[in-house]
Amino acid sequence: MAKLVANVYGDALFSIGKERNMLDTLYEEVLAVKTALTETPQLMNVLVSPDVDSTSKQDLLTRTFQGRVSNEMSGFLSIVLKKSRQEYLDDMFDYFISIYKEEKKIGIVSVTTPFAISELKKLEIHKKLLQTTGYRSLEITYDIDESLIGGMVIRIKDRVVDSSIKTRLKQLEKSLRGLQIGE
16 A cells, blocks of 8 residues: 555656656755655654644644745645645655656666675776666665675666676576486
8 A cells, every 4th residue: 555655646746847847856855855754753753643633734844844845845745644645755755766766867776796896896887887777877885795705786676687606506506406317
Protein backbone atom coordinates (compact mmCIF):
# COMPACT_ATOMS: atom_id res chain seq x y z
CA MET A 1 0.00 0.00 0.00
CA ALA A 2 2.76 2.45 0.99
CA LYS A 3 4.53 2.01 -2.32
CA LEU A 4 1.33 2.54 -4.29
CA VAL A 5 0.46 5.69 -2.33
CA ALA A 6 4.02 7.02 -2.70
CA ASN A 7 4.03 6.39 -6.43
CA VAL A 8 0.61 7.97 -7.05
CA TYR A 9 1.44 11.13 -5.12
CA GLY A 10 5.03 11.27 -6.38
CA ASP A 11 3.78 10.96 -9.97
CA ALA A 12 1.23 13.72 -9.36
CA LEU A 13 3.87 16.10 -8.02
CA PHE A 14 6.17 15.22 -10.92
CA SER A 15 3.38 15.86 -13.44
CA ILE A 16 2.66 19.28 -11.95
CA GLY A 17 6.35 20.14 -12.11
CA LYS A 18 6.67 19.03 -15.69
CA GLU A 19 3.44 20.71 -16.78
CA ARG A 20 4.43 24.03 -15.18
CA ASN A 21 8.08 23.78 -16.20
CA MET A 22 9.26 23.81 -12.60
CA LEU A 23 10.73 20.36 -12.02
CA ASP A 24 14.03 21.76 -10.78
CA THR A 25 12.25 24.04 -8.30
CA LEU A 26 10.09 21.22 -6.97
CA TYR A 27 13.14 18.97 -6.72
CA GLU A 28 14.93 21.54 -4.55
CA GLU A 29 11.79 22.01 -2.46
CA VAL A 30 11.34 18.27 -2.01
CA LEU A 31 14.91 18.04 -0.73
CA ALA A 32 14.34 20.99 1.62
CA VAL A 33 11.02 19.70 3.02
CA LYS A 34 12.42 16.18 3.35
CA THR A 35 15.40 17.57 5.27
CA ALA A 36 13.13 19.66 7.50
CA LEU A 37 10.99 16.63 8.33
CA THR A 38 14.07 14.49 9.01
CA GLU A 39 15.88 17.06 11.12
CA THR A 40 12.75 17.96 13.08
CA PRO A 41 11.13 14.65 13.99
CA GLN A 42 8.68 16.49 16.27
CA LEU A 43 7.15 18.07 13.17
CA MET A 44 6.46 14.69 11.61
CA ASN A 45 5.23 13.33 14.94
CA VAL A 46 2.61 16.11 15.10
CA LEU A 47 1.59 15.56 11.47
CA VAL A 48 0.91 11.86 12.01
CA SER A 49 -0.55 12.16 15.51
CA PRO A 50 -4.22 11.15 15.78
CA ASP A 51 -4.50 13.49 18.80
CA VAL A 52 -3.92 16.63 16.69
CA ASP A 53 -6.81 17.85 14.54
CA SER A 54 -6.32 18.44 10.82
CA THR A 55 -6.79 22.22 11.09
CA SER A 56 -3.91 22.46 13.58
CA LYS A 57 -1.78 20.28 11.32
CA GLN A 58 -2.57 22.50 8.33
CA ASP A 59 -1.71 25.62 10.35
CA LEU A 60 1.59 24.05 11.39
CA LEU A 61 2.50 23.25 7.78
CA THR A 62 1.55 26.75 6.67
CA ARG A 63 3.61 28.41 9.41
CA THR A 64 6.56 26.12 8.76
CA PHE A 65 6.76 26.38 4.98
CA GLN A 66 4.88 29.56 3.97
CA GLY A 67 7.15 31.80 1.92
CA ARG A 68 9.76 29.06 1.75
CA VAL A 69 8.17 26.83 -0.86
CA SER A 70 6.13 27.38 -4.00
CA ASN A 71 2.34 27.40 -4.11
CA GLU A 72 2.55 24.04 -5.88
CA MET A 73 4.48 22.46 -3.01
CA SER A 74 2.18 24.09 -0.43
CA GLY A 75 -0.84 22.75 -2.32
CA PHE A 76 0.71 19.31 -2.55
CA LEU A 77 1.38 19.21 1.20
CA SER A 78 -2.15 20.43 1.87
CA ILE A 79 -3.70 17.68 -0.26
CA VAL A 80 -1.51 15.04 1.38
CA LEU A 81 -2.74 16.27 4.74
CA LYS A 82 -6.41 16.41 3.68
CA LYS A 83 -6.20 12.83 2.41
CA SER A 84 -4.42 11.71 5.62
CA ARG A 85 -1.41 10.41 3.72
CA GLN A 86 1.27 12.35 5.62
CA GLU A 87 2.84 9.19 7.02
CA TYR A 88 3.94 8.39 3.45
CA LEU A 89 5.58 11.78 2.76
CA ASP A 90 9.11 10.44 2.94
CA ASP A 91 8.28 7.63 0.49
CA MET A 92 6.53 10.12 -1.82
CA PHE A 93 9.58 12.35 -1.81
CA ASP A 94 11.96 9.43 -2.39
CA TYR A 95 9.88 8.32 -5.36
CA PHE A 96 9.74 11.86 -6.75
CA ILE A 97 13.53 12.16 -6.42
CA SER A 98 14.04 8.87 -8.27
CA ILE A 99 11.83 9.80 -11.23
CA TYR A 100 13.32 13.31 -11.32
CA LYS A 101 16.81 11.82 -11.58
CA GLU A 102 15.67 9.46 -14.34
CA GLU A 103 14.16 12.42 -16.22
CA LYS A 104 17.43 14.35 -15.87
CA LYS A 105 19.48 11.29 -16.84
CA ILE A 106 21.23 11.10 -13.48
CA GLY A 107 22.22 7.54 -12.70
CA ILE A 108 22.40 6.19 -9.17
CA VAL A 109 25.21 3.66 -8.97
CA SER A 110 26.59 1.47 -6.22
CA VAL A 111 30.09 0.03 -6.66
CA THR A 112 31.27 -2.61 -4.21
CA THR A 113 34.89 -3.74 -4.12
CA PRO A 114 36.85 -5.94 -1.70
CA PHE A 115 39.10 -3.03 -0.70
CA ALA A 116 39.30 0.74 -1.03
CA ILE A 117 40.12 1.91 -4.54
CA SER A 118 42.10 4.96 -5.61
CA GLU A 119 40.59 8.20 -6.86
CA LEU A 120 42.12 7.46 -10.28
CA LYS A 121 40.32 4.10 -10.41
CA LYS A 122 37.08 5.81 -9.34
CA LEU A 123 37.46 8.28 -12.21
CA GLU A 124 38.03 5.41 -14.65
CA ILE A 125 34.89 3.63 -13.41
CA HIS A 126 32.90 6.87 -13.63
CA LYS A 127 34.06 7.54 -17.18
CA LYS A 128 33.38 3.97 -18.33
CA LEU A 129 29.89 3.96 -16.80
CA LEU A 130 29.03 7.28 -18.44
CA GLN A 131 30.10 5.85 -21.81
CA THR A 132 28.08 2.66 -21.44
CA THR A 133 24.87 3.72 -19.66
CA GLY A 134 23.43 6.72 -21.48
CA TYR A 135 23.30 8.81 -18.30
CA ARG A 136 24.54 12.41 -18.40
CA SER A 137 25.84 12.27 -14.86
CA LEU A 138 26.23 9.72 -12.11
CA GLU A 139 25.93 9.63 -8.35
CA ILE A 140 28.22 6.81 -7.31
CA THR A 141 28.63 5.34 -3.85
CA TYR A 142 31.57 3.08 -3.13
CA ASP A 143 31.31 0.27 -0.58
CA ILE A 144 33.77 -2.31 0.64
CA ASP A 145 32.94 -6.01 1.03
CA GLU A 146 36.07 -8.03 1.75
CA SER A 147 34.23 -11.29 1.01
CA LEU A 148 34.30 -10.44 -2.71
CA ILE A 149 38.03 -11.35 -2.69
CA GLY A 150 38.62 -9.49 -5.97
CA GLY A 151 36.75 -7.81 -8.82
CA MET A 152 33.69 -5.64 -8.19
CA VAL A 153 29.91 -5.53 -8.16
CA ILE A 154 28.17 -2.61 -9.89
CA ARG A 155 24.46 -1.91 -9.34
CA ILE A 156 22.44 0.53 -11.44
CA LYS A 157 18.70 0.38 -10.71
CA ASP A 158 17.76 -3.27 -11.17
CA ARG A 159 20.87 -4.17 -13.19
CA VAL A 160 23.83 -5.87 -11.53
CA VAL A 161 27.22 -6.50 -13.09
CA ASP A 162 29.08 -8.91 -10.85
CA SER A 163 32.69 -9.62 -11.76
CA SER A 164 33.73 -10.58 -8.23
CA ILE A 165 35.92 -13.57 -7.58
CA LYS A 166 33.43 -14.68 -4.91
CA THR A 167 30.70 -15.06 -7.55
CA ARG A 168 33.07 -16.77 -9.99
CA LEU A 169 34.05 -19.29 -7.31
CA LYS A 170 30.37 -19.99 -6.56
CA GLN A 171 29.71 -20.54 -10.27
CA LEU A 172 32.71 -22.86 -10.51
CA GLU A 173 31.55 -24.79 -7.44
CA LYS A 174 28.07 -25.15 -8.95
CA SER A 175 29.41 -26.45 -12.26
CA LEU A 176 31.75 -28.88 -10.49
CA ARG A 177 28.87 -30.25 -8.43
CA GLY A 178 27.04 -30.94 -11.67
CA LEU A 179 29.86 -33.07 -13.05
CA GLN A 180 29.56 -36.81 -12.79
CA ILE A 181 32.72 -38.69 -12.09
CA GLY A 182 33.30 -41.72 -14.35
CA GLU A 183 32.25 -45.09 -12.94
